[in-house]
Amino acid sequence: MKVAPNHAQTTLIPPVHVAIIMDGNGRWAKARGLPRVAGHRSGAEAVRRVIRCAGKIGVRYLTLYSFSSENWKRPADEVGDLMGLLRRYLRSEIAELAANGVRLRVIGDRTHLSPDIVDLIENCERQTAGNQRLDLILALSYGGRAEITNAARHIAEEVAAGKLRPEDVDEAVVSARLETADIPDPDLLIRTSGEQRISNFLLWQLAYSEFVFVDQYWPDFSEEDFLAAVDEFNRRERRYGATGV
Numbered sequence: 160m161k162v163a164p165n166h167a168q169t170t171l172i173p174p175v176h177v178a179i180i181m182d183g184n185g186r187w188a189k190a191r192g193l194p195r196v197a198g199h200r201s202g203a204e205a206v207r208r209v210i211r212c213a214g215k216i217g218v219r220y221l222t223l224y225s226f227s228s229e230n231w232k233r234p235a236d237e238v239g240d241l242m243g244l245l246r247r248y249l250r251s252e253i254a255e256l257a258a259n260g261v262r263l264r265v266i267g268d269r270t271h272l273s274p275d276i277v278d279l280i281e282n283c284e285r286q287t288a289g290n291q292r293l294d295l296i297l298a299l300s301y302g303g304r305a306e307i308t309n310a311a312r313h314i315a316e317e318v319a320a321g322k323l324r325p326e327d328v329d330e331a332v333v334s335a336r337l338e339t340a341d342i343p344d345p346d347l348l349i350r351t352s353g354e355q356r357i358s359n360f361l362l363w364q365l366a367y368s369e370f371v372f373v374d375q376y377w378p379d380f381s382e383e384d385f386l387a388a389v390d391e392f393n394r395r396e397r398r399y400g401a402t403g404v
Contacts, residue, residue: 171389174346176220177213178368180360181205183352183376190376196240201378203244207252212382214259214293216389220342221295222266224360228302231271242276245299249279253286260292266338267301296342303362310336339364347392349385351377369395 181202188198206223213221226241233241256263263283272280280299313336317323323332334340344364348357353374357365371388373380 171216171386172393173213173217173219173389174392175218176222176343176345177218177347177349177389178222178224178345178361178365179209180224180348180350180354180358181377181380182350182354184378186352187376187378195237196244198376198378199241199244203248205377205380206248208382209380209385210256210261210293210295211259212385214261216386218293220345221293222342222345222361223295223297224301224358225297226267226299226301227359228268228271228300228305229359231300242273246276246279249276249283253283256283256295257287257290260290262287262290262294264294264296265299266296266306267299268305269300271300294342296339298360301360303357303359306338307333307363333363337363344368346397347371347388349373349388351375351380367397369397 184198184202185195186198187201188195191197209223210221226245230241231238253263255261263280265280265284269277269280310333314323314328314332318325318328339361344366345361345368348361348365348368348370350357350370350372351374353372355370355372357370369392371391373384373388375381375384
């Protein structure tokens with residue numbers, strides 16, 4: 160589905176939380192006869208555009224699916240290129256994030272990341288911890304099933320230790336043990352490249368999110384495209400399972 164950029168005729172009300180599956184870097188590069196890493200580099204520019212736009216219109220939380228747990232299965236040279244880009248991003252962007260009131264947070268399994276990357280992440284998180292304009296959440300080495308499995312394991316351990324009764328386990332208990340425990344669920348999910356699936360991303364949290372799928376590959380995703388997706392979100396009626404009036 161192609162979202163028409165007609166936000167000029169409406170007043171945009173920003174979603175509190177936008178999540179994005181940034182898809183299509185490799186296909187963007189292939190279409191131009193370039194190596195896949197060129198697509199990832201151009202994708203990093205799209206990340207900068209979207210962060211600035213989200214902050215400008217008042218989005219409070221922005222979660223980007225940066226590297227999935229399944230992405231480790233990609234060729235070693237591509238994974239190496241992606242980790243190199245991540246290093247450069249964490250080193251080069253910290254000053255701008257801090258200056259613009261952006262708090263960086265990372266969710267996912269850090270045990271698979273190299274120690275120097277973990278150190279960079281922790282440093283960025285410390286330096287931006289007091290920022291309150293926009294929370295930028297990067298999902299790195301992240302998988303929704305693994306997150307829910309870990310939450311279930313923690314609950315089972317608490318029940319076994321007598322800290323929690325089985326009858327007290329409800330949705331709130333599960334949510335409190337997810338990596339996003341203090342983050343509201345996404346209002347809007349955007350996926351680029353025309354694909355229409357969620358690919359093991361925020362499986363619990365996306366239960367009542369609005370989905371907008373756009374045709375552009377991620378490197379081509381513009382501020383105009385982001386605003387058009389928000390405009391489409393504004394046109395939706397969110398019923399959370401209830402009957403509309």
